Amino acid sequence: MKPELGVCYYPEHWPEAVWAKDAARMVETGLRWVRIGEFAWSRMESQPGNLQFDWLDRAIETLGAAGLKVVLGTPTATPPRWMLDKYPDMLAVDVQGQPRKFGSRRHYCFSHAGYIDECARITRIMGERYGRNPHIAAWQIDNEYGCHDTTLSYSGSSLSAFRQWLADQYGTIEALNEAWGGVFWSMEYNHFDQIDLPNLTVTDPNPAHVLAFRRFSSDQVVAFNKAQVDVLRPLTDAPLLHNYMGRVLEFDHFDVGADLDIATWDSYPIGFLSDRLEDDLDHKTRYLQQGDPDMQAFHHDLYRTVGHGRWWVMEQQPGPVNWAPYNPAPLPGMVRLWSLEAVAHGAEVVSYFRWRQAPFAQEQMHAGLLTSNNADAPAMAEARQTADNLTALGTVEQQQAQVAILFDYASDWAWTTQPQGAGFDYFRLVFSVYRALRRAGLSVDILSAKDIPQGYKLILAPGLATVEDDLEQRLTDACDLAILGPRSGAITREFQIPTTGRPGLAGLDCDVELVETLPPNIHRPVAGGGTAQHWIDRLTGNATDVLSFEDGTPTMKGAGGLWYLAGFPDAQLWDRIIAMAAEQTGLTLTPMPVGLRRRDTSEHTFLINYDANAVEWDGHKIAGCDVAILNRIPPEQS
Numbered sequence: 001m002k003p004e005l006g007v008c009y010y011p012e013h014w015p016e017a018v019w020a021k022d023a024a025r026m027v028e029t030g031l032r033w034v035r036i037g038e039f040a041w042s043r044m045e046s047q048p049g050n051l052q053f054d055w056l057d058r059a060i061e062t063l064g065a066a067g068l069k070v071v072l073g074t075p076t077a078t079p080p081r082w083m084l085d086k087y088p089d090m091l092a093v094d095v096q097g098q099p100r101k102f103g104s105r106r107h108y109c110f111s112h113a114g115y116i117d118e119c120a121r122i123t124r125i126m127g128e129r130y131g132r133n134p135h136i137a138a139w140q141i142d143n144e145y146g147c148h149d150t151t152l153s154y155s156g157s158s159l160s161a162f163r164q165w166l167a168d169q170y171g172t173i174e175a176l177n178e179a180w181g182g183v184f185w186s187m188e189y190n191h192f193d194q195i196d197l198p199n200l201t202v203t204d205p206n207p208a209h210v211l212a213f214r215r216f217s218s219d220q221v222v223a224f225n226k227a228q229v230d231v232l233r234p235l236t237d238a239p240l241l242h243n244y245m246g247r248v249l250e251f252d253h254f255d256v257g258a259d260l261d262i263a264t265w266d267s268y269p270i271g272f273l274s275d276r277l278e279d280d281l282d283h284k285t286r287y288l289q290q291g292d293p294d295m296q297a298f299h300h301d302l303y304r305t306v307g308h309g310r311w312w313v314m315e316q317q318p319g320p321v322n323w324a325p326y327n328p329a330p331l332p333g334m335v336r337l338w339s340l341e342a343v344a345h346g347a348e349v350v351s352y353f354r355w356r357q358a359p360f361a362q363e364q365m366h367a368g369l370l371t372s373n374n375a376d377a378p379a380m381a382e383a384r385q386t387a388d389n390l391t392a393l394g395t396v397e398q399q400q401a402q403v404a405i406l407f408d409y410a411s412d413w414a415w416t417t418q419p420q421g422a423g424f425d426y427f428r429l430v431f432s433v434y435r436a437l438r439r440a441g442l443s444v445d446i447l448s449a450k451d452i453p454q455g456y457k458l459i460l461a462p463g464l465a466t467v468e469d470d471l472e473q474r475l476t477d478a479c480d481l482a483i484l485g486p487r488s489g490a491i492t493r494e495f496q497i498p499t500t501g502r503p504g505l506a507g508l509d510c511d512v513e514l515v516e517t518l519p520p521n522i523h524r525p526v527a528g529g530g531t532a533q534h535w536i537d538r539l540t541g542n543a544t545d546v547l548s549f550e551d552g553t554p555t556m557k558g559a560g561g562l563w564y565l566a567g568f569p570d571a572q573l574w575d576r577i578i579a580m581a582a583e584q585t586g587l588t589l590t591p592m593p594v595g596l597r598r599r600d601t602s603e604h605t606f607l608i609n610y611d612a613n614a615v616e617w618d619g620h621k622i623a624g625c626d627v628a629i630l631n632r633i634p635p636e637q638s
Helices: 016-029 054-065 081-086 113-130 156-170 173-180 207-235 253-257 269-275 281-286 295-306 334-344 378-393 409-417 426-439 471-478 571-585
Strands: 004-008 031-036 069-073 136-140 240-244 262-267 311-316 349-352 403-407 444-448 456-461 479-484 511-517 523-525 531-540 544-548 554-559 562-565 567-569 596-600 604-609 615-617 620-622 626-631
Touching (some): 016 054, 031 054, 295 444, 311 334, 334 604, 334 626, 426 444, 456 571, 471 562, 479 571, 567 571
Parallel strands (some): 311 349
Antiparallel strands (some): 544 554, 604 626
């Protein structure tokens, strides 16, 4: 695969006289892809049935004639104002029962049948017009599902659809009452139409009810996406994709991705450091203008799996954004670093957001490759440099890593529903082990628990809420060592404690007899170094104590190829656990200097330095905010 660069462009924002100049300038910069159309419904259809596509015809022809491959977006993330006149009840409703308003974007409810039909209609019109257009090389469906807290909707449409979903899932109301433990607090129902949405209750609603609603809400996103997929498939041979977000877990991306050809995501490293990561002040200060060294890579590895091995960055931050609490500029070199890091993890395309900074509306403070008055922004030179780097680099082929992490969206829904301790967060737990693996110089695959390829030395499944009956066998078949916990196998799909006990592993004589959670200032010390925090499982059973707390109780038990971890480790303890796992499985660890990360592909080793200062590693000096690309020696020649 030979990676390429692209850019997001909005011809409807600019005079038609500049389109050809923009297109030529994009090609001169080294860009090969351009995304358009995803927010332009009001220009495509200013009134119901008043279709106006001539301008889009000319834009596509202009861009394509310049040599650019076009990604055409369906405009369904921004329904025009007249749509609300037609469907006043199409708005999503928040958890407090307040409807969202028109005036920004993503103001629709995924369950509104009328709006879904409208989306299918405009998609069909576009597919019939452009599906065989030689310049359309890919289609983006909608934009950033779940952004702005828009997955969960407590509308009338959601209520009706949820009741039908429950009837389909459970068959009888008696089965639902049994599954949900409805006898508790007299929460039993006589028929499905009595069931409401789990909001505005006096105290916590039944967690089984909440988890069912979360599963339903995810399924609604899948169905919404599939409605447009089903329209486009017969009309085009171009791949279909969606652009996901960072740390948005409210729907199952694996399920949405099953209907698509390529996963893409929108990478904003500096915005995410400020807005979506819990870290101490020193860490956030050190990486203020670079972003966290692992946040982008985590999502690259996640979306590579969501996309069945094919993935892009659809929106790459090129400068200060407009939406984070604070919006510093990237240090020189970082735009190129982010781009090459994505390529190291398998990105086919890295597309910058956006071509030219908008002089109006909500995103006017969001930097682009050009300023609003058409001058080169600082990122432009780095985009050109990256294009030259990619030309020289040639193809980049991925290989299966030796280590993998299981990632499960439903586990996040479960632990958000009933965290038991304010410090416990599923993403933080998974991300903490990902960071530890990367500190050890390892490349990592992130997998769905539904599909676990074989051939790994080590697989970790922290916080996996439900351990399905066949998971233990699939794990032992797939790897030399599997580490589960903490909080793995803690509940059934219906949010009940399993009758077989927790974690319920046949190959490991280990039971969780008690759970406690700790305030963030309390850490439970482990003999030999490191601590556990947030969540502690008290373990019993005859399996070997692999690690113990200083009070003598087990921190981790193990037997054969299964270990169970009883707490949320700090960085030191994770490093110890990874070192112990490496010793058992034959993994080679290459500890990295602070800020430096390594990614191995079939033929190259990428050394990616997020630190502002130069570092040395294994005889190589890597400048600050820079990437070194080394040719790997095939094993038979080493």
